[in-house]
Amino acid sequence: MSKAFLIAAPWSNSGKTTVTLSLCRWFSNQGLNVQPFKCGPDYIDTIHHSTAARKPAVNLDVVMMPEEHVIRTFNNYQQGTDISIIEGVMGLFDGAVKDQGSSAAIAKLLDIPVILVVNASSMAYTIAPILHGLKTFDPEVQIAGVLFNFVKTESHYAFLKEACDTVGIPSLGYIPPNEEIAIPSRHLGLHIDKTFETIIEKAASHITSNISVSKLLESAKEINKIAREKAQVKTPSKTKTIAIAKDEAFSFTYIENLKWLESIGRIVYFSPIHDSQLPETDYIYLAGGYPELYLEKLSQNVSMCNQIRNAANLGVTIYAECGGMMYLGKAIIDEKGLAHSMVNIFDYSTSMENKKLSLGYRKVLFEGLEIWGHEFHYSKILNDQTNSSIGKVFTARDKEISTKIYTYKNVYASYIHLYWAALKPKDICI
Incomplete structure (x- = not known):
């Protein structure tokens, strides 16, 4: 069996890209075949994903693409892999019009569980009603776990974990802040050099050392792992x-x-x-x-x-x-x-x-x-x-x-x- 999950957040700037890159690299370092995906039209994150996973990343977008094309694309690329990781876009339900094109829309369409990354630097037990709202707003969206980001201490994490217990969503751990794993600005060019590689490796080590990877995998969806079928499409002779x-x-x-x-x-x-x-x-x-x-x-x-x-x-x-x-x-x-x-x-x-x-x-x-x-x-x-x-x-x-x-x-x-x-x-x- 292969696994699949979607990394989302309640709001932007929660750290979901860093978490996605870290998990892609960590699983790849374990010798697993990782297929990264990106919700929405972003073509910059996919370049970073491809570097982290050592495999080209693919966009999934229900605004630009018909739903059947999204399903077919996901099924085609995830076949034969060990883990498929989809990074969401903006907040969980943020779309072009209401939730159209949102991370939630992709999760529902593909029946993929959501792992939330929450910036909890200034948040304690108040996260409970927020998680409750996200969990109940659309019951078809399965929130399978939460990772709390920018949390410095165990005592702080205790409040957050209690909130998860109250709401009934598994807590998968917390990530302490670390300036050494900050991803460079999106407008500094995309030259993937040794510095970028070092950041990804440090992030992979830092994040996976502070969360429960085993619980995360338990929360992921199991998919039958079969060989990818070759498309039987007649194409014109490539004379051009x-x-x-x-x-x-x-x-x-x-x-x-x-x-x-x-x-x-x-x-x-x-x-x-x-x-x-x-x-x-x-x-x-x-x-x-x-x-x-x-x-x-x-x-x-x-x-x-x-x-x-x-x-x-x-x-x-x-x-x-x-x-x-x-x-x-x-x-x-x-x-x-x-x-x-x-x-x-x-x-x-x-x-x-x-x-x-x-x-x-x-x-x-x-x-x-x-x-x-x-x-x-x-x-x-x-x-x-x-x-x-x-x-x-x-x-x-x-x-x-x-x-x-x-x-x-x-x-x-x-x-x-x-x-x-x-x-x-x-x-x-x-």
Whole structure:
């Protein structure tokens, strides 16, 4: 049998990411096959999960994905593994609209028990009514245990454990604060170096030394462990080549999107930072990432900029999202106001000055096709004279917004990270 559980929290900043990374690494260190998942559209946590578990992490999202696709994806990736660990998003019942897309929604859909991580640094027996509310709010959500984070002493933990006993939820232990296991800021780049590895190893040791791993596993769901079946899907002969940007600046991709592309074409990777030559290709995919952290290198690679612009003028299909969209503009302006020239397919520039977060699910309607995605960026568009925008874009609450999908010949660019893996290839012109 394999095991599965979901790590959630009553509210954000409780430490569920650190706990998830720690458990992924600890179980992996024991020689177990660990499959990490992430609730919601986050593409940064999955990179960290993949490093910790030594296996690619997968997104599960009932807003961007049909429910049957979520179930199929989970079943496919968890088969043959020893432990599946799903990290939740925000608070347990926080979703795009009420609890839609929440950790609770995923737990219910997959019938997976929830392990709560609670920041109890300023909390004692008062946690009892909070746990009671979380337990009874939706009886279909099974809260199987609680881990109390940022608890310094046994005497403090005694109040918290009594609260669990009162409510009838198992307490799985407490985690003392430890500055050495703090995960670096999400906007410091994603270079996984020895420092990051050291943090994960220390976190794995620290957390598992202070909680009951055996009780946690007892609380997890048992799943029949069988070999993964190979998909029996007829795919077209892969005569087309798809070039995907992949380096320090462009790394935000959904693994199922990449597998979808692999099913219809031959994938080659290239680096807009390091490569001077664009591969011979029929399609180009410029994913999101952190181009603002590598502006000089991107701007100095004039050869790559010219080749991508020439490909666009020759009618090569190019799809760019968020950081990729920024790269296709005239320039990216850094936080100090200095402009760095880019590919110059579109006449806008993007700026990191006076950063302001734009965040949320997006529904795109275009020529009868509905496709969902997510918008997450701090930059803004300047000097936008481009009128060639297609489709309509809506929030999860069905409010139309001004986010554009820019077009030039066969180039499509937007701030939106689209999730197309649930679509059939015939639905997209590629």
